[in-house]
Amino acid sequence: MRDEGRKGMIELKGVSRRYGVNVALHPTDLSVPAGRTTALIGPSGCGKSTLLRLVIGLLEPTSGSILFEGQPVRTDDIPLRRRMGYVIQDGGLFPHLTAGQNVLLMARHLHQPDSASRARLNELCDLTRFPKDGLARYPVELSGGQRQRVSLMRALMLKPDVLLLDEPLGALDPLVRAGLQTDLKQIFRELGQTVLLVTHDMGEAGFLGDRIVLLNEGRIVQQGILEDLRDRPADDFVTRFMSAQRSLVQL
Amino acid sequence: MTDGKAFSHYERDEYYERQISALYSVHNVYNGFLILALMLAVALPARGEQVVVGSKKFTESYVLADIAKKLIEDAGFGVEHKQGMGGTIILWQALRTGSIAIYPEYTGTISEEILKAKGGMTPDEMRAALAKDGVGMTGELGFNNTYALVMTQEKAKRLGIRSMSDLKNHPELRAGPTPEFLGRKDGWKPLCVRYGLSFGDVRGLEHGLGYAALASDQIDLKECYSTDAKIADNHLVVLDDDIGFFPQYKAVFLYRLDTPSPAVAAVRKLEGMINEGRMTTLNAEAEKTRNYELAAASYFGKAERTAAATRVESVSASIMRHTREHLILVGVSLLAAILVGVPLGILAGRPGPLSQFVLGGTGLIQTIPQLALLALLIPLLGIGARVSIVALFLYSLLPIVRNTATGLQDIARPFKEAAAALGLEPWAQLTKVFLPMSARTILAGIKTSAVINVGAATLAGLIGGGGYGEPIQSGLQLNDNATILQGAIPAAVLALLAQLGFDLLDRVVIPKGLRLPVNVE
Numbered sequence: 001m002r003d004e005g006r007k008g009m010i011e012l013k014g015v016s017r018r019y020g021v022n023v024a025l026h027p028t029d030l031s032v033p034a035g036r037t038t039a040l041i042g043p044s045g046c047g048k049s050t051l052l053r054l055v056i057g058l059l060e061p062t063s064g065s066i067l068f069e070g071q072p073v074r075t076d077d078i079p080l081r082r083r084m085g086y087v088i089q090d091g092g093l094f095p096h097l098t099a100g101q102n103v104l105l106m107a108r109h110l111h112q113p114d115s116a117s118r119a120r121l122n123e124l125c126d127l128t129r130f131p132k133d134g135l136a137r138y139p140v141e142l143s144g145g146q147r148q149r150v151s152l153m154r155a156l157m158l159k160p161d162v163l164l165l166d167e168p169l170g171a172l173d174p175l176v177r178a179g180l181q182t183d184l185k186q187i188f189r190e191l192g193q194t195v196l197l198v199t200h201d202m203g204e205a206g207f208l209g210d211r212i213v214l215l216n217e218g219r220i221v222q223q224g225i226l227e228d229l230r231d232r233p234a235d236d237f238v239t240r241f242m243s244a245q246r247s248l249v250q251l
Numbered sequence: 252m253t254d255g256k257a258f259s260h261y262e263r264d265e266y267y268e269r270q271i272s273a274l275y276s277v278h279n280v281y282n283g284f285l286i287l288a289l290m291l292a293v294a295l296p297a298r299g300e301q302v303v304v305g306s307k308k309f310t311e312s313y314v315l316a317d318i319a320k321k322l323i324e325d326a327g328f329g330v331e332h333k334q335g336m337g338g339t340i341i342l343w344q345a346l347r348t349g350s351i352a353i354y355p356e357y358t359g360t361i362s363e364e365i366l367k368a369k370g371g372m373t374p375d376e377m378r379a380a381l382a383k384d385g386v387g388m389t390g391e392l393g394f395n396n397t398y399a400l401v402m403t404q405e406k407a408k409r410l411g412i413r414s415m416s417d418l419k420n421h422p423e424l425r426a427g428p429t430p431e432f433l434g435r436k437d438g439w440k441p442l443c444v445r446y447g448l449s450f451g452d453v454r455g456l457e458h459g460l461g462y463a464a465l466a467s468d469q470i471d472l473k474e475c476y477s478t479d480a481k482i483a484d485n486h487l488v489v490l491d492d493d494i495g496f497f498p499q500y501k502a503v504f505l506y507r508l509d510t511p512s513p514a515v516a517a518v519r520k521l522e523g524m525i526n527e528g529r530m531t532t533l534n535a536e537a538e539k540t541r542n543y544e545l546a547a548a549s550y551f552g553k554a555e556r557t558a559a560a561t562r563v564e565s566v567s568a569s570i571m572r573h574t575r576e577h578l579i580l581v582g583v584s585l586l587a588a589i590l591v592g593v594p595l596g597i598l599a600g601r602p603g604p605l606s607q608f609v610l611g612g613t614g615l616i617q618t619i620p621q622l623a624l625l626a627l628l629i630p631l632l633g634i635g636a637r638v639s640i641v642a643l644f645l646y647s648l649l650p651i652v653r654n655t656a657t658g659l660q661d662i663a664r665p666f667k668e669a670a671a672a673l674g675l676e677p678w679a680q681l682t683k684v685f686l687p688m689s690a691r692t693i694l695a696g697i698k699t700s701a702v703i704n705v706g707a708a709t710l711a712g713l714i715g716g717g718g719y720g721e722p723i724q725s726g727l728q729l730n731d732n733a734t735i736l737q738g739a740i741p742a743a744v745l746a747l748l749a750q751l752g753f754d755l756l757d758r759v760v761i762p763k764g765l766r767l768p769v770n771v772e
Contacts, residue, residue, distance in 0.1 A: 056672050082674035092669030096687045096762035106673050109683065138764030154673070164672075 009034040009162060009194050010055055015064035016218075017050050024050040026218045027064055032162070037188050037195040039209025041202060043241070046215040048198045052166050055196060056084050069161065082106065085155030089167040091147040093139040099150040100135035103157055110158075117157075124153040127187055145176040152187070162194040169204065181207055202226075202245035214238060301329045302514050305342050305351035308335040308713070308724070310480070310537050311396065311502075311530065315355035317547030319504060319518045321555075323353075326517035333635065333715040334543075335724060339364050341629060341714070347384055350633040352510045353518060357396060357500035361388070363437055371498065385508050387515070390522035392502040394530045398432070399477040399497070401487040406471055414491035418448050418472070427470035430455035437498055439474070445496050459727065476500075478527055480534045502530070525550075569722070570737060576636070576717035577745065580708040584640045585701055588647035592700075593693065595648070596655020597681065610656065613649040621646070621710055629714070639716035643708055647700040654696025658689025690761045698753040705746040709738065719745075 008031030017025040025047040032038050032055075040048040053059040054066060057075045066073040068080060093102045100121065107117040125132050130149040139147055148168055155163060168184075169177045185208055188195050199205050205212045206226035213223040222234035233239040302323050306316035313334055320330045333351060336342055343365055345351045358377070362368040366380050378388050400415055407413070410421060418424065432438040433455050443449060450472075456464055461473045462481055475482065477489060502525070504518050525533075529550075537546035548555040592613075599609040619627070624642050632638040662685055670680040686693070712720020719738035726734030758766075 053668075058668055058671055078674050078676055081672060084672075086669070086672035088665050088669060090665065092665040094666060094669070094684055094688065094764075096684075096690070096764045098764065105683065106675070109675065109679060138767055140764065140767050158674075 008032050009069060010196070011067040012051075012055075013065050013067070015051075015054060015061045015066055017047075017054060017059060018062045023218050025054070028218075028220055030213065030220065032194065032196050033211070034194045035192045036210040037193075037197060037208055039205035039212045040196065040198045040215060041200065041205045041212060042215035042221075044200065045217075047218040048215050049166055051215070052164055052196065052198050056086055056164055057081055082110075082158055083161045085158070085160035085163040087148070087151045087155045087163070087165045087168045089170040090144070091139065091151035093147055093151055093154070095139050098136050098138055099130075099142060099146075102139070102150060103135075103153045105154070106158055120157060121153070124156055127156075127190070128152050129183060143176075144172050145180055148172065148180060149183075152184075156191075162196065163188075165195065165197045167198055167200065170200070184208060202242065214241065216241075300511070301331065302353065302510065303351045304330060304332045305336050305345055305354035306332065306334055307339070307342055307354070308337060310534050310543070311476075311478070312355050313543040314533050314537050314546050315392075315502065315504075317543050318521065318550050319353060319355070321547060321551065322517040322520060323514045326513050328511070328514050335713070336715055337713060341626065344630055345633070346386060346505060346507060348630060348633070349507065350629075352514070353504055353506040355502060356388075356505045357502055358391070359397065359437070359498040359500035361503075361505070363435075363498065381505070382508065387506050387508050387510075389504040389506070389515075389519050392504075392521050392525045392530075393523045394478065394525055394527040395499055395501050396476050396478045396527075396530070397492075397497045397500040398437075398474050399489045399492065400472060401465070401475050401482060401489055402472055403465060403468075404486045404488045407488045407490070412490065414493040415442075415446055415448075415496070416493050418490070419446065422449055422451060424450055424471040425452040425454075425469070426450045426472045427454055427456040427461045427464050428474050429458050429461065432474045442496055445494060478531050478534065480531065480538050484538075566737065570741060573717065573719050573721060573738065574741060574745075576711075576721075577705075577708055577719045577742070580636060580639055580643060580711055580716065580718050581701070581704050581745075581749075584643035584708075585647055585697070585704055587640075587644045588651055588700055588704075589697055591644075592648045592651030592696075593655050596652040596693070596696075597659065597686075599652055599656035600659030602660075606656065609652060613652045616645045617649045621707065622713070625710070625714055635714065636711060636716040636718075638714060639708065639711035639718075642710070643704055646707055647704050650696040650699040650703070651693070652696075654692045654699075655689065658692030659685055661692070662688055687762055688765070691757070691765055694753065694757060694760055698750065701749045701753060702746050705742060705749050709742055712738070 010030075010032035012028055012030040014027040014029065015025065016023070016027045028047075028051070030051070040051060042048050050059065054061050055068075055073065057073045057077060057080065060075050068083075071080065073080060093099070094105070097105065103121055103124065104117055107120070108114075121135070122132070124130075125135070128149040130146065130153065134142060134146060134150075139150075142150065152168070169180055172180065181204060187193070188208070195208075197205070197208060199208075202212075210225070211223060212226060212229060214221045214229060216237050222229055222238050224232075229238055230242055233242060304316045304320050304323070306312040316332055316334070320332045323330045333345075336345060336351075339356075339360055342351070342354050342356070346354060356365075358374070361377055361381070362372040366372065366377065368380075372380075374388070374390075381388055400418075402412065410417075412418060412421065426439075428439050433440070433453075439453075454470075456470065456473070458475075461470065462485055464470045465473060465487065466485055475487075481487070482489060504521070506515055506518070533546050533549060536549050537543050540546065595609050595613070599606045616624075621642065624645065625638065628638045628641055632641060666684065666688065667680075670684045675683060708718050709720035709723050710716075711718045712722075712724035719742040722734050722738035723742075724738075726732065726736075726738065
């Protein structure tokens with residue numbers, strides 16, 4: 001593999017998570033390489049979103065350790081969180097703030113110089129191809145696709161070391177979705193960004209992800225590039241999962 | 252004759268006292284409260300040269316207190332008259348705790364209600380018993396204001412009823428005694444036993460309403476005070492107490508023994524000076540002129556009365572004063588409720604036992620009847636605007652606390668995760684995201700509190716707290732609709748203005764992004 005021998009930006013060692021008696025994630029090892037896009041995929045309830053929440057420190061692991069650039073991730077480590085950008089389905093934009101205010105929220109909270117923040121905002125609008133006159137609008141006045149662009153800008157505002165996306169395009173209609181996928185790929189490449197992406201769509205995982213990590217029932221079943229999963233399935237589940245999404249994969 | 256409204260307020264006293272003692276037995280915390288109140292009462296210092304005169308909530312008490320006020324003023328003291336503070340229990344408490352120095356009372360009430368004596372007491376026995384509480388009693392003023400049963404003259408004549416014994420032959424009569432009289436130790440039940448009476452239809456009626464019910468033939472019989480001005484006004488007849496059931500209710504003044512003796516001496520000038528006829532005239536004057544001070548001045552002669560008449564406040568000036576007082580009551584209590592309620596709501600917004608405790612506690616306050624809450628607070632805070640503000644504050648808490656908690660709890664998980672994932676500290680999450688997002692719900696709670704508060708603040712009129720409640724209460728006592736409306740109309744207008752003001756405030760306080768219609772793609 002392309003990243004072999006190189007230490008991952010995020011390292012999970014024996015990380016598990018339980019909710020009461022339900023195991024959401026069995027002890028799992030995973031390495032997220034720098035500068036690449038890693039796509040987590042699997043059916044609903046496979047543990048992929050849990051894994052993402054563990055990485056950003058929204059959840060405490062039941063066992064194991066998570067290292068971010070060699071530093072352990074803790075749920076109370078606020079400065080560490082600011083080095084990670086987070087985008088969720090339908091944006092999670094705060095409705096009482098305009099698009100611009102949402103993007104600038106953290107910069108202002110941290111009292112960063114206004115001129116620098118403005119410049120960064122302009123840069124991000126160009127990068128995400130978001131119209132600047134839309135910055136004064138409130139989230140309810142924006143389309144779903146625009147909301148995701150704003151959410152992406154907000155996540156990128158503080159120039160995070162890693163970008164975490166939880167089904168970022170899940171709520172969009174197919175046409176908008178296809179457009180945004182192309183833009184996202186372009187943006188990730190341009191920034192050389194480390195990305196950890198959760199999706200349930202193999203087409204999207206294959207299109208955006210340099211590596212695909214397939215989960216089922218709280219365990220990683222197989223990881224590799226799309227062709228590995230398609231041509232050399234690790235087990236029967238991978239075969240079934242791939243064939244269920246075949247029509248997309250063959251596109 | 253005396254205004255018998257005294258009944259209704261005695262009644263409230265006893266009713267709430269029962270409720271309160273029920274609360275005591277249920278909640279030990281209230282016991283602590285009572286002990287604290289008593290300790291505080293003991294610690295309260297006696298007043299200096301300012302003498303505070305209290306009165307019960309009925310015409311005669313107002314008039315007697317105003318006469319005493321004038322006499323004490325003439326003796327060189329500053330005097331404040333706290334009008335219509337309530338019934339016996341509230342006045343007695345206020346006297347013992349030093350909130351007031353002196354107030355008019357009746358011998359029968361002193362022995363039966365205050366000293367809880369089984370049989371009759373001589374004046375000397377009463378003085379000895381009262382002295383244990385640091386209270387003295389003047390000599391009798393000269394008139395006996397006892398209970399009596401009344402009927403309309405027309406019906407009494409038709410049925411040939413003159414005395415209470417005559418009632419034995421008329422079990423079909425409908426009786427409407429006040430609830431207090433129904434429960435009183437010297438009231439309805441012992442009376443019926445003594446006279447051997449039994450009626451099929453007996454219902455407790457508020458005193459003023461009872462007169463209206465008599466006049467409109469809804470009831471046939473009720474009790475009142477023997478010197479009630481309304482007896483003549485309503486063409487009623489007093490039935491002869493032929494067995495001599497009712498005890499003597501001779502008017503006296505009760506005063507704290509630490510009251511400056513010249514002030515007490517001034518009031519003692521009234522001993523033996525007011526007979527039934529004179530008191531009835533003064534009461535009637537107060538009812539006719541709707542002005543107690545004026546009636547009190549009549550006691551001192553024409554010149555004094557004329558001087559008092561010129562001091563009467565104009566209607567617009569009094570509305571202005573009541574508005575100012577009312578706004579202070581509402582404003583201060585609401586502001587305090589916001590400052591305390593929102594943080595409590597934030598605590599209650601987090602799941603857990605603390606939330607249950609805060610919501611349960613503020614909810615419990617809401618279940619305490621307003622008058623009972625006042626009765627609980629008076630030993631701690633005395634009477635007047637301060638205690639009213641505290642009571643209003645307590646009542647205003649629940650809507651604000653609950654709405655704040657609900658607003659915060661209703662924020663969807665993605666927003667909570669987004670706020671945390673961005674790297675905002677918990678405090679910043681609350682102030683920059685969660686509270687603004689809940690602004691509409693929180694403001695709705697504040698609005699509810701404000702509108703309720705404007706209405707509830709009229710309660711302050713019961714305990715000398717001022718505001719629109721004052722004309723409403725005195726209008727009720729005087730049976731004077733014009734005076735009631737002087738309080739009721741501005742109160743309604745203020746409630747509407749509060750509603751309107753908050754609707755406008757919505758546009759300022761609720762972020763625009765929350766007021767926009769949701770975009771349908």
